Amino acid sequence: MRHLNTLTPKRQLGLAIALSSLLLSSPAQASPAATNASNANSSSPRVWISLGDAAYQALQKLPRLKARSETSVAALASGPAPANSSGAVLEREAALEQVHLVEVDEGGLADLSEAVHESLRRCGGYLFHASKEEGLRSLQRLSRPTPALLAASKPSYVIDQQALVTPMLSQMQASNIGQTILDLSAFTNRYYTSSSGVAASNWLKTRWSNLAAGRSDITVEQFSHPAWAQKSVIATFKGTDNASEVVVLGAHLDSIAGANTGESTRAPGADDDASGVASLTEIIRSLVASNFKPRRTLKFMAYAAEEVGLRGSQEIAKSFAAMNANVVGVIQLDMTNYKGAINDIYLFTDYTDAGQNQFLTQLIQTYLPTLKIGSDRCGYACSDHASWNAQGYATSMPFESSFAADNPYIHSANDTYANSGNQADHSLKFARMALAYAVELGADGPAVTPPADKTETFSGSLTLNQTRSFGPFKLKAGGTLKASSSGTGDIDLFVKKGAPASSSSYDCKSDGSTASESCSVNSTANTDVYVLLKGYTAGSYKLTVSYTPQ
Numbered sequence: 286m287r288h289l290n291t292l293t294p295k296r297q298l299g300l301a302i303a304l305s306s307l308l309l310s311s312p313a314q315a316s317p318a319a320t321n322a323s324n325a326n327s328s329s330p331r332v333w334i335s336l337g338d339a340a341y342q343a344l345q346k347l348p349r350l351k352a353r354s355e356t357s358v359a360a361l362a363s364g365p366a367p368a369n370s371s372g373a374v375l376e377r378e379a380a381l382e383q384v385h386l387v388e389v390d391e392g393g394l395a396d397l398s399e400a401v402h403e404s405l406r407r408c409g410g411y412l413f414h415a416s417k418e419e420g421l422r423s424l425q426r427l428s429r430p431t432p433a434l435l436a437a438s439k440p441s442y443v444i445d446q447q448a449l450v451t452p453m454l455s456q457m458q459a460s461n462i463g464q465t466i467l468d469l470s471a472f473t474n475r476y477y478t479s480s481s482g483v484a485a486s487n488w489l490k491t492r493w494s495n496l497a498a499g500r501s502d503i504t505v506e507q508f509s510h511p512a513w514a515q516k517s518v519i520a521t522f523k524g525t526d527n528a529s530e531v532v533v534l535g536a537h538l539d540s541i542a543g544a545n546t547g548e549s550t551r552a553p554g555a556d557d558d559a560s561g562v563a564s565l566t567e568i569i570r571s572l573v574a575s576n577f578k579p580r581r582t583l584k585f586m587a588y589a590a591e592e593v594g595l596r597g598s599q600e601i602a603k604s605f606a607a608m609n610a611n612v613v614g615v616i617q618l619d620m621t622n623y624k625g626a627i628n629d630i631y632l633f634t635d636y637t638d639a640g641q642n643q644f645l646t647q648l649i650q651t652y653l654p655t656l657k658i659g660s661d662r663c664g665y666a667c668s669d670h671a672s673w674n675a676q677g678y679a680t681s682m683p684f685e686s687s688f689a690a691d692n693p694y695i696h697s698a699n700d701t702y703a704n705s706g707n708q709a710d711h712s713l714k715f716a717r718m719a720l721a722y723a724v725e726l727g728a729d730g731p732a733v734t735p736p737a738d739k740t741e742t743f744s745g746s747l748t749l750n751q752t753r754s755f756g757p758f759k760l761k762a763g764g765t766l767k768a769s770s771s772g773t774g775d776i777d778l779f780v781k782k783g784a785p786a787s788s789s790s791y792d793c794k795s796d797g798s799t800a801s802e803s804c805s806v807n808s809t810a811n812t813d814v815y816v817l818l819k820g821y822t823a824g825s826y827k828l829t830v831s832y833t834p835q
């Protein structure tokens with residue numbers, strides 16, 4: 286059993302399934318009656334958690350947890366393993382690690398978080414399950430390859446929104462991220478059951494709502510969790526014409542400092558994970574400042590209760606799966622502001638999607654070409670992306686350092702902005718990468734096939750220097766869009782692909798001395814086209830936009 290990963294993938298799969306079916310009838314399992322009897326004698330409710338081998342070893346050192354009935358399966362990788370030092374890539378779907386289902390005292394869970402942090406320097410590290418049955422279902426899913434039915438939702442991962450993304454990246458500011466980190470770490474702690482943890486959730490809802498003020502297509506809501514007080518916060522940019530496809534950008538709101546985090550325990554969580562929430566906040570600000578309206582729906586999520594078994598994100602991901610939500614991509618920012626290793630951004634290859642990770646690599650190479658990219662593994666249930674991965678969705682987890690060289694101050698009173706050097710330059714890299722991800726995925730919709738020579742016309746009047754904008758008009762790859770004007774006065778015409786046109790920013794202009802102007806643009810990729818008319822003398826005009834497909 287210790288050499289599972291030397292088996293071929295096919296035999297591996299068979300063995301994993303055999304293991305999980307054995308579980309259901311194993312005499313080693315406590316019967317429901319026995320479980321109830323032991324519960325009756327316990328001072329603390331018994332709960333179920335699943336955890337990887339390394340965290341399981343940490344658990345064994347904690348007699349207070351009184352871990353009982355245990356079983357395990359071999360988790361299958363959802364993507365290729367990273368190349369080893371000799372350059373060989375391990376076989377796809379080889380076993381990642383052994384994952385164990387364990388019954389423990391709920392009161393001892395904080396001890397486990399502490400032990401996982403102490404021995405593994407890991408933020409999450411286990412999944413909480415409300416029942417044994419739920420835990421078994423979760424383990425059984427792990428031993429199967431990702432369901433094929435979601436493959437239909439895979440985006441094209443084409444990078445074609447430079448006109449929108451590049452100006453947004455240049456106006457993002459590390460100082461804004463730093464201020465949000467300071468604001469969040471000013472709460473005594475953001476523990477999932479504490480009053481300051483609740484206050485931090487309310488504060489963030491207000492902050493995001495203020496950023497979205499004036500945009501009726503953006504809503505900011507709190508997601509309530511029945512078993513604890515802290516609510517997750519979700520900001521939604523509703524897609525214009527492809528709203529049923531959803532892109533999720535996440536970070537976790539809660540913080541922790543040791544086994545007995547309580548009302549007055551100081552847990553600033555500046556890096557873990559105010560830095561992730563602050564990065565999302567700067568993305569929201571930048572998208573609104575640029576008046577970006579996505580075609581797909583974008584959802585920004587600050588999860589409650591990550592540090593105690595990914596509980597907030599699990600409830601949210603399960604609710605989305607239950608609604609058959611078409612989530613086409615998930616990215617998690619958990620710890621972004623401590624540069625502990627040589628590369629700038631490390632992409633974790635386990636419990637993530639290889640295709641989406643490759644897309645992120647290309648986004649970094651396109652938009653942030655000076656950054657160095659690394660890869661590593663993070664292990665089972667390492668952060669909230671694992672909750673989405675468990676439901677079959679494509680996830681990525683870009684991290685601040687190699688796994689072994691992350692911030693040494695997390696989960697203590699010392700996880701402060703000062704101990705990240707009073708700067709947010711490292712976080713800004715992640716915020717820019719994630720904004721590019723949001724815009725490139727958000728700007729996509731179903732291919733538009735305009736009918737041949739389709740014509741749209743608008744009529745109105747303009748005075749001197751008065752402008753009027755039109756669009757976006759959908760232009761399919763290979764097609765041509767022609768805008769032409771006629772009328773009584775003198776009008777100038779500007780046309781731009783990918784962003785609203787102005788008299789100083791355009792791909793094509795026509796500024797003769799009459800009202801008869803025309804401009805054509807073509808494109809090698811699907812894009813949006815915007816038209817601007819600007820009056821030179823007062824007059825009435827007519828604009829005609831016509832398409833010619835390839």
Ligand SMILES: [Zn+2]
Binds near residue numbers: 537557558668
């Ligand atoms: Zn974290």
